[in-house]
Amino acid sequence: MYNRYIPPPKPKAAQAQPPARTPAAASPAPSQPPRSYAPPPPPAQSYIHPSRAHVHPQEQYEQEPEPTGPKTPSWLQPYVRRVDPNAKPTKITFGDGDDVPAPVISAPAPKIEEKVPEPAEEKPKKSKRSKTDDDDVAEQKPKKRKKESKKESKKEVVVEEDTPEEVEPIPEVPESKLAQDDAQPEVDGVAEEAEEKDKRKPKREKKKKKAAVEETEEDDTGVRSRHKAVFEKVEKALRAQAAAEEDAMDVDGEEKVDDEEEEPAVEHGLEPIPQPTPVVPDESQLTYETLPPWLASPIQATDDMRRPFEELGIPSESAKILKEKGFNDAFAVQTVVLPMLLPQPDRQGDLVIAAPTGSGKTLSYVLPMIQDLSYYPLTRLRAIIVLPTRDLVQQVQQACEACASAYTNWKDKKVRIGTAVGNKSFKEEQLEIMTTKQQYNPDGYERWKQKQRRPWDFLEDDAEDELDANDPHYVEPLPYHTVEHVPNVDILICTPGRLVDHIDKTRGFKLTYVRWLVVDEADKLLSQDYQEWLNAVLKKLNTDEGKPHCRSFAKSNKSGVRKVILSATMAKDISLFNQLKLSRPKLVVLQGTKAGEQSLPPLLKESAIKIRDPSLKPLYLVDLLNSLTAINEETVTKVEEAKESASETSDSESSSDSDSDSSSDSDSDSDSDSGSDSDSDSSSDSSSSSDSESEAEKPKPKVKATTPKRKFDTTVLIFTKSNEAALRLSRLLALLVPDLEPLIGTLTSSTQTSRRTRTLRAFSRGKVRILVASDLVSRGIDLLNLEHVINYDLPMSETSYVHRVGRTARAGRAGHSWTLLEHSQARRFWRDFAGEGKNATTSIMRTAPVERVRITATPEGGDGKTDFADDRVAAYEVALKQLQKEATLGAQREKTGA
Numbered sequence: 001m002y003n004r005y006i007p008p009p010k011p012k013a014a015q016a017q018p019p020a021r022t023p024a025a026a027s028p029a030p031s032q033p034p035r036s037y038a039p040p041p042p043p044a045q046s047y048i049h050p051s052r053a054h055v056h057p058q059e060q061y062e063q064e065p066e067p068t069g070p071k072t073p074s075w076l077q078p079y080v081r082r083v084d085p086n087a088k089p090t091k092i093t094f095g096d097g098d099d100v101p102a103p104v105i106s107a108p109a110p111k112i113e114e115k116v117p118e119p120a121e122e123k124p125k126k127s128k129r130s131k132t133d134d135d136d137v138a139e140q141k142p143k144k145r146k147k148e149s150k151k152e153s154k155k156e157v158v159v160e161e162d163t164p165e166e167v168e169p170i171p172e173v174p175e176s177k178l179a180q181d182d183a184q185p186e187v188d189g190v191a192e193e194a195e196e197k198d199k200r201k202p203k204r205e206k207k208k209k210k211a212a213v214e215e216t217e218e219d220d221t222g223v224r225s226r227h228k229a230v231f232e233k234v235e236k237a238l239r240a241q242a243a244a245e246e247d248a249m250d251v252d253g254e255e256k257v258d259d260e261e262e263e264p265a266v267e268h269g270l271e272p273i274p275q276p277t278p279v280v281p282d283e284s285q286l287t288y289e290t291l292p293p294w295l296a297s298p299i300q301a302t303d304d305m306r307r308p309f310e311e312l313g314i315p316s317e318s319a320k321i322l323k324e325k326g327f328n329d330a331f332a333v334q335t336v337v338l339p340m341l342l343p344q345p346d347r348q349g350d351l352v353i354a355a356p357t358g359s360g361k362t363l364s365y366v367l368p369m370i371q372d373l374s375y376y377p378l379t380r381l382r383a384i385i386v387l388p389t390r391d392l393v394q395q396v397q398q399a400c401e402a403c404a405s406a407y408t409n410w411k412d413k414k415v416r417i418g419t420a421v422g423n424k425s426f427k428e429e430q431l432e433i434m435t436t437k438q439q440y441n442p443d444g445y446e447r448w449k450q451k452q453r454r455p456w457d458f459l460e461d462d463a464e465d466e467l468d469a470n471d472p473h474y475v476e477p478l479p480y481h482t483v484e485h486v487p488n489v490d491i492l493i494c495t496p497g498r499l500v501d502h503i504d505k506t507r508g509f510k511l512t513y514v515r516w517l518v519v520d521e522a523d524k525l526l527s528q529d530y531q532e533w534l535n536a537v538l539k540k541l542n543t544d545e546g547k548p549h550c551r552s553f554a555k556s557n558k559s560g561v562r563k564v565i566l567s568a569t570m571a572k573d574i575s576l577f578n579q580l581k582l583s584r585p586k587l588v589v590l591q592g593t594k595a596g597e598q599s600l601p602p603l604l605k606e607s608a609i610k611i612r613d614p615s616l617k618p619l620y621l622v623d624l625l626n627s628l629t630a631i632n633e634e635t636v637t638k639v640e641e642a643k644e645s646a647s648e649t650s651d652s653e654s655s656s657d658s659d660s661d662s663s664s665d666s667d668s669d670s671d672s673d674s675g676s677d678s679d680s681d682s683s684s685d686s687s688s689s690s691d692s693e694s695e696a697e698k699p700k701p702k703v704k705a706t707t708p709k710r711k712f713d714t715t716v717l718i719f720t721k722s723n724e725a726a727l728r729l730s731r732l733l734a735l736l737v738p739d740l741e742p743l744i745g746t747l748t749s750s751t752q753t754s755r756r757t758r759t760l761r762a763f764s765r766g767k768v769r770i771l772v773a774s775d776l777v778s779r780g781i782d783l784l785n786l787e788h789v790i791n792y793d794l795p796m797s798e799t800s801y802v803h804r805v806g807r808t809a810r811a812g813r814a815g816h817s818w819t820l821l822e823h824s825q826a827r828r829f830w831r832d833f834a835g836e837g838k839n840a841t842t843s844i845m846r847t848a849p850v851e852r853v854r855i856t857a858t859p860e861g862g863d864g865k866t867d868f869a870d871d872r873v874a875a876y877e878v879a880l881k882q883l884q885k886e887a888t889l890g891a892q893r894e895k896t897g898a
């Protein structure tokens with residue numbers, strides 16, 4: 001019964017048909033193109049009635065090859081199109097329709113096919129076969145195939161969900177009618193043999209179905225409208241089925257095991273095959289380091305690296321003296337740097353140190369330098385320390401003196417330290433740092449004898465001797481001696497300009513024996529061309545000036561000149577380092593930072609205050625100062641609760657005490673400065689001193705004091721954008737809060753050095769508590785008792801910000817910085833300095849984000865639009881007028897020369 005002839009498909013149609021559909025496809029003819037190159041078969045559009053699901057698989061085989069694609073009836077086309085483009089793989093359940101191509105075939109195969117292994121005896125129901133398993137399908141047993149056919153039929157319904165044929169099951173033709181229909185062909189004279197009747201029955205059925213379809217086609221519109229509800233039901237059922245299938249997949253795309261429906265995995269050996277761990281794709285991008293190795297991989301110092309000085313190679317006697325001076329243990333940077341810089345028999349390279357402000361960089365190079373130089377009994381200029389400002393020179397000088405005194409008992413010779421900053425006349429400075437030396441010279445006698453015989457040959461020498469006589473260092477040479485001019489210091493601490501002056505103009509100022517060159521605040525010194533100082537110095541250092549090996553000694557670093565370069569804000573700019581011509585350099589940084597990054601002290605807290613009305617900015621400052629005092633008072637109150645009432649009384653007393661102390665201090669300052677200071681200094685006098693005479697002259701401003709008279713027990717450094725701004729602000733503060741006047745000092749580059757020194761000294765003693773300054777003191781100045789830094793004006797750069805706020809929170813202490821932010825500055829501040837918000841570009845490393853602070857309205861509160869009450873605003877305006885008057889008066893005095 002299965003030997004029925006199947007006409008061979010037409011050549012074109014044969015190519016278009018899926019090979020697995022026909023028995024011939026199971027063993028394709030050799031002439032057929034390879035399977036992989038076969039064009040995709042047309043989508044199955046034929047509808048199979050569920051009642052046909054029982055049809056024998058072989059019979060189905062024979063019926064299905066009928067070309068359907070090209071001959072799809074017109075009524076089916078719209079539905080085909082609707083299904084085709086957007087069908088979801090889960091909805092269109094082609095899982096078992098191995099040979100049924102579908103529009104969604106191009107969708108990626110579900111992962112389940114990769115992960116879940118095929119069970120040995122897999123039930124058709126659970127089979128999740130890929131479409132490409134055509135050959136396997138062809139080999140399946142008829143029984144299995146029958147099951148699949150059923151499933152396939154069911155799924156085909158799913159595919160053709162929108163076609164009218166799906167709901168066409170309703171036209172179940174009664175048996176009687178079928179019989180009639182069956183009989184009809186015989187009536188029409190189509191002769192068939194009786195024994196083949198049964199065979200033809202399926203064909204008849206097919207014809208019957210075709211007739212029914214034709215009927216349906218005619219009645220298409222009517223059927224659709226009639227069975228609208230049924231369509232909807234089918235659609236719902238399909239959706240539910242798709243959802244159920246989706247639910248049956250876990251997150252990894254593997255099919256969930258249903259306890260009820262599916263057999264336990266154990267019984268069928270479905271244990272998942274161990275899978276390799278998924279490879280996490282490496283998304284890191286290759287980068288190419290452009291920095292030299294020493295700069296790219298620095299030596300890291302960590303905060304917890306504190307060690308006793310003795311353990312680092314400092315003689316115990318010296319360590320003891322250091323302890324007495326308050327240097328108990330070496331800080332982290334010192335712990336790393338000291339062993340590298342202390343004298344060693346091995347030749348050592350140069351060192352670049354990039355560590356935050358207040359981390360103790362100064363001691364890290366001063367200590368080993370002093371120890372090294374104290375080996376030499378003769379005083380020679382062996383070390384030069386270059387710094388950008390006079391104040392820093394003085395500060396480092398103090399550090400050097402402290403360390404030198406720690407070595408006096410250890411060796412007989414004390415290291416001599418000199419400075420050259422230009423605060424004295426050049427001759428005075430020469431006398432300080434230079435001396436003369438009588439040098440025995442056996443040639444002197446010969447020369448003397450020749451001069452007696454031929455005096456005209458020595459006219460030039462005589463002229464030189466005459467010149468020497470005008471020299472402050474001129475000394476009459478002893479017989480057979482020559483006079484040598486030599487530096488009188490072991491270490492010279494100087495500004496670059498003054499150093500170049502001495503190299504050029506001071507007789508005998510040679511760098512022949514110099515073995516240490518320290519450049520502190522290097523980023524500033526190297527970025528600005530101070531008379532090409534570096535070239536001038538390096539040129540001198542590269543020559544031994546006729547004294548070979550003058551820089552090589554036993555027990556010492558054998559390098560010619562040891563260069564130590566330091567900064568808290570070291571730039572990554574390699575060209576800066578190239579200028580220094582470093583030899584085998586090493587970079588030391590504090591952990592977590594790189595060259596080019598600028599880290600803040602770990603105990604620094606930063607806050608930013610929004611200024612709603614920039615015209616009232618000084619009032620915000622006054623409120624901030626008041627709040628700082630209040631904060632400190634609160635702390636004191638907590639600690640000394642029991643003595644609260646007593647402390648209030650003593651507060652007022654001590655307040656007046658301190659006032660009088662400060663006044664006397666300021667008095668002496670203004671007295672001494674008034675005679676010698678320049679005009680610009682005299683203006684600073686008026687702003688910061690409380691001279692009794694000038695007090696009397698000053699018209700008393702009618703400004704209502706905004707603060708109760710109390711002790712201002714904290715210390716504040718206020719930064720402004722210029723000298724002029726600093727002078728104005730300090731005077732305005734004094735007018736707004738007269739109680740504070742004696743506690744205010746001003747530091748600008750126009751202030752005379754001696755006055756600056758006195759102000760700094762008064763501040764360190766606590767007599768001056770508020771310093772108003774320009775950026776002059778933003779670098780390096782070490783004010784250990786400073787608790788708050790206020791950026792009244794926004795700094796120009798990140799580097800400037802780091803140096804300013806780094807004046808507090810030094811040497812492991814806590815500190816607080818405040819930045820007053822006008823609306824127009826806020827964006828730049830948060831982006832460039834705080835590193836917050838979109839396009840944050842800061843290179844500042846900090847331990848905590850910047851805190852946002854808002855000054856709220858005073859209780860009396862104004863109209864709500866401003867942060868200050870009306871009476872305060874009025875008082876401020878009075879103070880401004882007063883300031884204007886004083887400025888005009890000062891200008892008139894300047895003109896008249898009074």
Ligand SMILES: Nc1ncnc2c1ncn2[C@@H]1O[C@H](COP(=O)(O)OP(=O)(O)OP(=O)(O)O)[C@@H](O)[C@H]1O
Nearest residue numbers: 327329330331357358359360361362363568780811
């Ligand atoms: N080992 C130590 N023990 C106690 N105090 C120290 C020690 N080393 C340094 N100090 C103190 O720490 C303070 C800051 O040191 P230093 O001025 O060297 O910092 P810095 O890193 O050079 O800062 P900046 O970059 O701002 O110049 C100084 O007052 C110094 O005396």
